[in-house]
Amino acid sequence: MNSRIVCNPLDLSYRYQDIRTPFVGRSVHREAADPTVVFYRGRYLMFASMTRGFWHSEDLIEWTLQPSEKIPAIDYAPDVREVDGALLFTASRKTKGRFFRSVDPFADDFEEIAPSDVAFWDPDTFQDDDGRLYLYWGCSHNRPVSGVELDRSTFRSLGEPVPLISADTANRGWERTGDDYVAEVRRGFAGKVMDAYIGDAPFIEGAYMNRVGDRYYLQYAGPGTQFNTYADGCYVGDGPLGPFDYDPHSPFSSKPGGFITGAGHGSTFQDRHGNWWHVATMRVSVNADFERRIGLFPAGFDDDGVLFCNQNFADYPMLVPDRAFDPWTEASPGWMLLSHRAHATASSSAEGHDPALATDESVRSWWVAGSDRPGEWLQLDLGEEATVHALQVNLADHELASRAPKRRDLAKATFGKRAVFPDSHPTEVRVELSVDGVEWTVVHDTIGSREDAPHAFIVLPEARRARFVRVTAGEMPFGGAFAASGVRVFGLADVPLPDAVAVGGERHDPRTASLRWDAAPGAVGYNVRYGIAPDKLYHSWLVYDRTDLEVGSLNAGHPYWFAVDSFNGAGVAPGAVARLD
Known part of the structure; x- marks a missing residue:
């Protein structure tokens, strides 16, 4: 059972970005977002923004990055669907889009087959049961998500685009911008520019279509990827271009609280057993607004046809059974967080980045070692001995722009220029457990391996009793200092349940x-x-x-x-x- 457990954010080899903007200068940080998952020829393929390839998996648990030199490296929000037996790829561009086709993605045989006659952001293609092909797109604070039928041979529009989804913040609280739905106060020159350009309007974006029975579920994201309230809502209709009715259960995917927040702009898909899943964008947004990760959530359609995600404790360990399962009753191994506000000490600390920031249950704050030397360590005291089943070591990208070499393959982006580092970067750690803080047992060690696991999730083969946890660093990305946003310990404590509360x-x-x-x-x-x-x-x-x-x-x-x-x-x-x- 233990080998079929994951924890959000997914531990992927997120690629580093080299971003130069006129507002914030240079930033170097990991990023992946806007994921589309497709089950193709027995494997799950995940395409995400700024990845220079795609991840693939046999089981939704272990993911391997497959590089590609054929698909556009910095076109945002890649969409991939199986159309007429092959993969059809497209992504956001400032100009009119392009379509690529592949029958063997592992051979990187993506071939550009047609230009689009539509300029689009956040595209989604969908082939209906009758073979007809549709395109949906939209990423704007003042233009709707639209759709149109495409010619299956030329990929040109058949008819005029149909406006489908617009914001309605007067009636939908979740579409309001700002953390916790409180309007943000922008500052400085960049803030004035954004106030004049956008104001408090949400971005309505990230369309994705599923057909279940005779119902068409057109999904969309809002209000903005940089907010903890980033979420996915849904319209339901009787045809691929509507008419659609807003589903008042929206947002069906939303994670505004916990260690890592946000669950917007994703895709909904079935696994090999018929289980539904939703994969979505989670935010860090500290080094830059677009600093993001990917989360996976059990999903489904209830007896009334309502699309849902189970996002209770959605950044705690989660089962991925190798069979059909109930997403509400069989998604959790029952392990709880043991490390919240645990007393933390360290070998050294940079100013303003104390050890306590590694146990405050926020991916947006982090402890940083006082030097960049291997061997720096962070230690947690859980307060009492407990039964430990798993640990998650979340690393942070701290001031890497001064260390990372400057890419020479920069391309124009929405603001400024950017490039994607093509290679993995080491995140070497040793994890030890102790009952008394004197005798230690190594339960995980990647020092010397150059393994790239920025959100390493470690499931112990057998549960262990422990009170103390120590994480020691080996080589870090670009030779930077050991920085941890969360050393999280999961298991069961020897305490009674708390009392139930009334709201x-x-x-x-x-x-x-x-x-x-x-x-x-x-x-x-x-x-x-x-x-x-x-x-x-x-x-x-x-x-x-x-x-x-x-x-x-x-x-x-x-x-x-x-x-x-x-x-x-x-x-x-x-x-x-x-x-x-």
């Missing part, structure tokens, strides 16, 4: 509810679940160190039900469901 509050406007609950003694955090029916609490928001939450993602004109589950290292105490009008 209260009020819905003070059609898009927002203010929630409150009493603190549960022994609780580490709370998982807030909500939805527009008491049996469809399909949204969740994971919070720590607080007993209140303003939920601004509601759809006007619909009732909402809420529950708050308290949890600690022993497990989860479900809260009662309450309606707030």
